[in-house]
Amino acid sequence: MKTIVITGPSGSGKSYLSKKLSEIFYNSIVVKTDSYYRDNILIKFLSIFLYDIYDKPFSLKKKEIKQILTSIQNKDRLISFHNYDFKKKNSSISKKRINYKTYNQFLILEGIFAHRLDLDYQETINILCEEKKEVCFNRRLKRDQIERGRNNKEVKKKFNKSWTLFYQNIEKYINSNKVIRLNTDKKISYDKLVLDLKK
Numbered sequence: 001m002k003t004i005v006i007t008g009p010s011g012s013g014k015s016y017l018s019k020k021l022s023e024i025f026y027n028s029i030v031v032k033t034d035s036y037y038r039d040n041i042l043i044k045f046l047s048i049f050l051y052d053i054y055d056k057p058f059s060l061k062k063k064e065i066k067q068i069l070t071s072i073q074n075k076d077r078l079i080s081f082h083n084y085d086f087k088k089k090n091s092s093i094s095k096k097r098i099n100y101k102t103y104n105q106f107l108i109l110e111g112i113f114a115h116r117l118d119l120d121y122q123e124t125i126n127i128l129c130e131e132k133k134e135v136c137f138n139r140r141l142k143r144d145q146i147e148r149g150r151n152n153k154e155v156k157k158k159f160n161k162s163w164t165l166f167y168q169n170i171e172k173y174i175n176s177n178k179v180i181r182l183n184t185d186k187k188i189s190y191d192k193l194v195l196d197l198k199k
Contacts, residue, residue, distance in 0.1 A: 001073060001100075003107045004197075007115040007173075008129030009166040010159055011136030011143070013184035017129060018110040020184075024194060027101045029072055033111025035082045036061040039091045047089075055162040057116050061091075066118060072107050075100050086148040106197070112166060121177040125197070128174070128181045133163060 006014050022028045037059055047053045064082060071079055079098050084091045140159050144150040182189050
C-alpha cells in the first residue's frame with residue numbers, strides 16, 4: 001500500500017485535501033497526526049507555561065503513530081485509532097475493522113508534523129499544501145473558535161508561532177525529498193495530482 005504524506009502550515013488545506021483524496025480513492029485510510037497529541041500530566045503542566053507546546057513535535061505520540069502505520073502496512077484487520085479532544089485535552093482510542101483493497105487504496109498521513117516523523121520519505125508520495133498566510137489564518141480562526149473554543153487573540157498568537165516554526169523546519173524536507181507543492185484552491189493543480197495518483 002502506497003503512503004501519501006500531506007503536510008503544510010496550519011490552515012493550508014491538509015484536512016480538506018486528505019478528505020477529497022479519500023473520497024476519490026475509495027477505501028483509503030487516513031491517519032491524522034492531530035489525533036496523536038500527548039495528554040499526560042507533564043504535557044498539560046508544560047502547556048500552562050509554553051503556549052506553543054502543541055506546535056512542537058515533542059507534543060506528539062510518535063511511537064503510537066509509528067505503530068498504527070506499521071499495523072496498516074502489515075494489513076492488520078483491527079486497527080486502534082487515536083482521537084484527541086482539543087477542548088478537554090484528552091485522547092481516546094477507538095478500534096476499527098479495515099477492509100483492505102489492492103486497487104486505488106492509499107494510506108494517507110496528514111498533519112503539520114507529518115514530514116517530521118521517523119519515516120522513509122524517499123518511499124512516500126509527499127505533498128506540501130501551500131496558501132497565503134492571511135487565508136490560512138482566517139481558516140484556522142474559524143476552526144479553532146468552533147472546534148477548540150479559542151478566542152481571536154489566542155488563535156492569532158498560536159497561529160503566528162506555528163507558522164514560523166513550520167517554515168523553520170520545512171526546507172530540509174523539501175531539499176531531501178521529492179515533494180509536490182500544491183495549492184488546494186487551484187483546480188488545475190488538484191486535477192493533475194489526482195491523475196498522477198491514478199497512474
